[in-house]
Amino acid sequence: MNINGRVVIGEQVDLETRCAHFHKDIDRIAIKFYCCNQYFPCYQCHSQHGCGQLRRWPQTHFNEKAILCGTCGFELSINQYLGCASECPNCQSSFNPGCNAHTHLYFEVDRHT
Template sequence: MAHSLTVKGIGVDDETRCAHYHSENDRIAIKFFCCGIYYPCFECHQAVGCGNPKVWPKERFDEKAVLCGACGHELTVQEYLDCSSSCPVCSAGFNPGCSLHKHLYFG
């Protein structure tokens, strides 16, 4: 495992892929604003999370909330939104389709 943080979800592997999203580039986890716990996706949070989903407010986009499953680097929300196609540290690719769901995580 490239990181020591706990990532909750269903069928989570060492690079944070889950039962819902498990392609080669599905390797991030999001720290949910509501509970402060990392999950691979909104579906995992819905299944085993706190039951009270809340998105990150824009005024807190400078806080670390995205985990690269390849190297364990934590990105701030803004860093992730600015470079969402790959990790700025290890260059591992991120799934560009995640941008379709950003409204579920970030305000």
Template structure:
């Protein structure tokens, strides 16, 4: 693994891709606010998570909550939302389509 975080989910690979999202640019994991554990996607959290889904409150967007599956860099919610297309550490591209699902993770 390129990182040292535990990422839970269904068929998670070394760069945090899962059964649901597995294109070459699907390489982030989100720390869910409710359980403080990393999952590649909402569906994986629904399948193997805590069962108490909560989105990140806006007043805590300064906390680390997004993991780059390539280099292991952790981004705060605000940093991720500001640069959602590439990792600021290793420049690996992130899936811009993730923006369509941000309401599932961030309040």
């Protein structure tokens, strides 16, 4: 799926980056994976269609744009996303707060913060 000029790879990806694994109305982000520099809706899509070498974003790279809003196509830096994970700062579309449970899969963060 192409979202604002960025390719999002995954299982049954829709126009707002929802996939077969996460498809609620508020599931509308894609994450650029550090290991392959490609966008996927979730870790399961990366596992099925990605590079097979999952690597998390190191904290030294948290200023890089790696989150794509599926509603407006705005790219957020990891710091922006972690600071406002409830909605897009560009279009104010809600993000799924449950995604916070998976941040440790994508980013080098402490699971208890």
